[in-house]
Amino acid sequence: MPRSKIFLFLPIGLAAFAVGLWLSFDLGLYPERVEPPTIAGFLITPPKVIEDFTLIDQSGQSFHQDRWRGQWTFLYFGYTFCPDVCPLTLLELGKLQKILEREHLDQNTAYLFVSVDPKRDLPQRLGEYTAYFNPKFRGATGTAEELAKLAQQLGIYYKILDSAADGQNYTVDHSTAVLLIDPQARLRAVFTQHSPDTMAADFRKILELPPQ
Amino acid sequence: MKKTAWLLLSALCVPFTPALAAEPGAIQIETPWARESPPAAANGAAYMTLVNTGGETDHLLSASGEVAETVELHTHLMENNVMKMRKVEAIEVAHGEPTVLRPGGLHIMLIGLKKPLVAGQTFPLTLRFEKAGETSVQVTVRGKDAAAMPDGHAHHQ
Structure with missing residues (x-):
């Protein structure tokens, strides 16, 4: 050439x-x-779309997926008869709410405790219980079927050890993860470490990401 | 004469008897506490540190008290981020290393609280050890912000 x-x-x-x-x-x-940030848990990218479900909130009203839209929701599954781990996690979430409030990141957040023990956790009990930890907290539960459907989609495991002779004093094995639902009602992150400072830092990182 | 010799001999032995492991008091119980119960909460948990000052391994066999319908020894097993609470038959208290009952780990489970646990109040628990026998402790109820996890959140790992 x-x-x-x-x-x-x-x-x-x-x-x-x-x-x-x-x-x-x-x-x-x-x-x-943009490098995905490292968080104490898992960032779900792209966020996972969740099928609709019907729970019952603390006032006895239906709670559908659209209640998650338009805000970030910190979601935790447990049961009020849990003497130790559930109160601890809710205390940590209560501190997280205070941190976010101080940093003006709290206007658009909600906190939901879902009881996987509908037999004992009636809606009213959930209301009193969650309000104790933080006035912003809300509680919900549902039929065994709806709870199972939702938990399965979110990767939450639980098992009621309903073997007690009187049918009342049983315990429940359950995932301890705190989930983050995005304003489009999709699963965005799973926090496996519940230190309020860590969760607040991870939430800030997620807010800074481009919209998904 | 023989008798006197024996007496002398046994008297000599006394100071060399190892720490009195079989006697009550060989287990020291430090800071027994419980967190106040949230409204509507039916169950609670008590925590404490057990220190074996004797020479032999001992076991906490049971706890009892009027505070709840049932009092059991429990532990938590964390498997794949799933928390499993299980009853245990006994809690080992080895010499030299304190056994810590704490949130997220070993605890005395109070099932069916007869009345709510209120911060600042105390309630008695009777602990029964295999070797040290029975001893009573006063458990102090702390507020909800009581140091939750002095071990740095180890149970969440």
């Missing part, structure tokens, strides 16, 4: 490559140029 042609085609080739590279970024072929 004559040398003059190389000088002609080389710049053209380079220019085409550059345009291609630019287009590939611009067309969103590399949408994750």
Whole structure:
């Protein structure tokens, strides 16, 4: 090939490559140029769409998925007969709410405690129980079927050890994760470490991400 | 004469008897406490640190008290982020290393509280040890912000 042609085609080739590279970024072929943050748990990307469900809130009203829309929801599954781990986690969530409030990140957040023990946790009991930990907290429960459907979608495990002779004094094995539901009612993150400072820092990181 | 010799011999032995492991008091019980109960909460838990000052391993076999319908020894097992609370038959208290009953771990489970646990109040529990026998403690009820996890959230790992 004559040398003059190389000088002609080389710049053209380079220019085409550059345009291609630019287009590939611009067309969103590399949408994750922002490194996903490391959190104490799992960031769900893209956020997981959840099928609708029907729970019963602390006032005895139906609680559907649309109640999650328009705000971030910290979600925790447990039961009020739990003497130790559930109160601890709710205390930590109560502190998280105070941190977020101090940082003006709390206007658009909700906190929901879902009891997986509907036999003993009647709605009114849930209301009194959750309000003790923080006035913003709400409680809900549901039929065994609806609870199972929701928990399964969210990766929450629980098992009622209903073997007590009197049918009352049983315990429940359950996942201890705190879940974060995004304003589109999708699962966005799973927090496996419940220190309020860690959860607050992780929540800030998630807020800074581009919308999904 | 023989008798006197024996007496002398046994008297000599007394100071060399190892720490009185079989006697009550060989287990020291430090800071027994419980967290106040949230409204509508039916159950509670009591925590404390057991220190074996004797020479032999001892076991806490049971706890009892008027505070709740049933009092049991429990532990928590954390498996794949699933918390499993289980009854245990006994809690070992080995010499040299304190056994800590704490949130998220070993605890005395108070099932069916007869009345709510109120911060600032105390209630008695009777502990029965295999070797040290029975001893009574006063459990102090702390507010909801009582140091939750002095072990740095180990149970969440």
